[in-house]
Ligand SMILES: [Zn+2]
């Protein structure tokens with residue numbers, strides 16, 4: 412159990428272990444995502460988004476995103492998570508109810524990973540590492556994760572203004588039948604060609 416803060420806004424924040432259970436493993440990226448949530452909760456007064464009250468736009472598709480899904484309820488299926496694969500540890504959060512938003516960007520000064528880890532990582536992930544090196548890498552990783560989780564989130568992220576416009580609400584369509592394959596398809600995603608609906612995969616053929 413990690414004591415993050417004694418402030419009221421963190422009382423209902425999901426435990427890091429719940430994010431680990433969803434993600435499948437513990438890692439520095441997941442911890443980074445967890446801390447982004449912590450800071451967003453603090454700055455915007457967010458709570459878990461059961462529907463689309465909270466929206467997140469990420470600029471990475473890394474492990475970080477899974478923590479956001481678990482902790483804030485911005486999920487792939489609800490239309491309140493938008494993933495841009497731009498390779499940046501940056502996350503914009505929006506509250507629909509009061510139109511407030513924030514963009515958190517990983518602080519470059521914080522991102523200087525332990526040089527020993529940086530050296531071991533390519534070896535470990537290419538399968539070229541010895542068992543001793545693998546064990547060392549795991550030990551260092553766990554130390555790094557603990558360090559992240561116990562560090563004030565303000566040190567890890569620069570707080571900026573969100574620049575991307577808040578996306579609209581998720582659209583919900585009725586189904587129609589594709590005139591080519593005969594499968595059901597959401598009406599808004601099946602353009603009408605010669606008076607008949609055609610699904611996107613059939614259009615591509
Ligand atoms: Zn991971």
Ligand SMILES: [Zn+2]
Nearest residue numbers: 589592610613
């Ligand atoms: Zn079709």
